[in-house]
Amino acid sequence: MSFDAAVYQYSHLTVDHQRHQVDAALTAGRIATLGARYIPRLEQRAAALLGRAEAIAVDSGSSGLVLALRGLGVRPGQEVIIPEVGWVSMGAAAAALGAGVRVAAVTETLTPTWEQIAPLITPATGAVILAHLRGRPAPDTPRIAAELSARGIPLVEDCAQAWGVTAAGRPAGAWGQAAVLSTNTYKVIATGEGGLVLADEPRMLGFMRAVAGDTRQPTPQAVWRGKSRMNELTAALALPQLDFLPTLLDSLRALQQHVVSALATVEGITGLAPATAEDTSQSNGSLVGMWLPTATLAEQAADALFRAGFGCWWPGPGDLHTAAAWPVQPEQPVVDVRRYLDVQIPWLPAGEHAAFAHQLAATLTAALKESPC
Numbered sequence: 001m002s003f004d005a006a007v008y009q010y011s012h013l014t015v016d017h018q019r020h021q022v023d024a025a026l027t028a029g030r031i032a033t034l035g036a037r038y039i040p041r042l043e044q045r046a047a048a049l050l051g052r053a054e055a056i057a058v059d060s061g062s063s064g065l066v067l068a069l070r071g072l073g074v075r076p077g078q079e080v081i082i083p084e085v086g087w088v089s090m091g092a093a094a095a096a097l098g099a100g101v102r103v104a105a106v107t108e109t110l111t112p113t114w115e116q117i118a119p120l121i122t123p124a125t126g127a128v129i130l131a132h133l134r135g136r137p138a139p140d141t142p143r144i145a146a147e148l149s150a151r152g153i154p155l156v157e158d159c160a161q162a163w164g165v166t167a168a169g170r171p172a173g174a175w176g177q178a179a180v181l182s183t184n185t186y187k188v189i190a191t192g193e194g195g196l197v198l199a200d201e202p203r204m205l206g207f208m209r210a211v212a213g214d215t216r217q218p219t220p221q222a223v224w225r226g227k228s229r230m231n232e233l234t235a236a237l238a239l240p241q242l243d244f245l246p247t248l249l250d251s252l253r254a255l256q257q258h259v260v261s262a263l264a265t266v267e268g269i270t271g272l273a274p275a276t277a278e279d280t281s282q283s284n285g286s287l288v289g290m291w292l293p294t295a296t297l298a299e300q301a302a303d304a305l306f307r308a309g310f311g312c313w314w315p316g317p318g319d320l321h322t323a324a325a326w327p328v329q330p331e332q333p334v335v336d337v338r339r340y341l342d343v344q345i346p347w348l349p350a351g352e353h354a355a356f357a358h359q360l361a362a363t364l365t366a367a368l369k370e371s372p373c
């Protein structure tokens, strides 16, 4: 059975509304970032979604990370702690400001707990970046935020993959001093490229706006200003997707639940994420992760899923999401992240959910049986 109605590029679901808004902006001749109509709307909507005072729309999540660290005053001689899994631009943001990078190992949640972060903290620590990955929250966020706050160390939440995710009852991105979203092609809200940086502190927000290229924004003293603002047409693409987000997430979580139940019966899978009903409600529903006994099995399972037409991710060699492909690695890894893989949950009519989950489980069962390892 093939699932012709499955939509993996979620942005496609609102394409008519996006076309209408882009057309309106073009027809009105309003494409400039300064004086834009859609950009401030997107900024307000994103800030409300994450419960932050303000958002600044930028040209990528990677630019947002640099702005966040710069806004927090990270400087040469300091260090930034980043997690072992995320994206290469977390460390690049620190390096761009002349700071060193230390990498915290991750647990089976694909995120570090406070236990992995604490030993890396020194008087030189300028900030910690915590990434909420694969559509799920970093479970130890409240403790990490509290411990860092007690030490006066700022926390940046990387929410590039976490649209619609909650962590311990609050939106992912509401815990630290700053948060970053991405609207890159592969994200739940996708505009090709784009991002947002969010914070509460007015002086930090003003400074980030200024160095991101807002010429109207004064700074206390002269500073080097760059240009990393979002395009008005990009905001026009993002807004209809934001309107549609609750409907999308309801559908994804419903299918995700079917998939989790079906995969629970597959012999050889040693862990599933989300694992509980609470995990499901905190996730955005876009993925189901699983752990296999060996990296070889995980690679074979990913290969079988890919050949059967399922969307999946396995962090193999050279994958820039993991520290194995970065200039710095964790000193003491906790898990072999190559034992992890996940499948993407498509938008699919509810009547096809059970069959999709069944076929996915059958494909994995066959792949794990075939395997000589």
Ligand SMILES: Cc1ncc(COP(=O)(O)O)c(C=O)c1O
Binding pocket: 059, 060, 061, 062, 063, 086, 087, 089, 090, 131, 158, 160, 161, 181, 182, 183, 184, 193, 194, 195
């Ligand atoms: C965890 C994480 N952080 C940051 C980024 C960077 O976002 P962008 O591609 O918008 O620069 C990504 C995107 O791949 C990501 O997955």
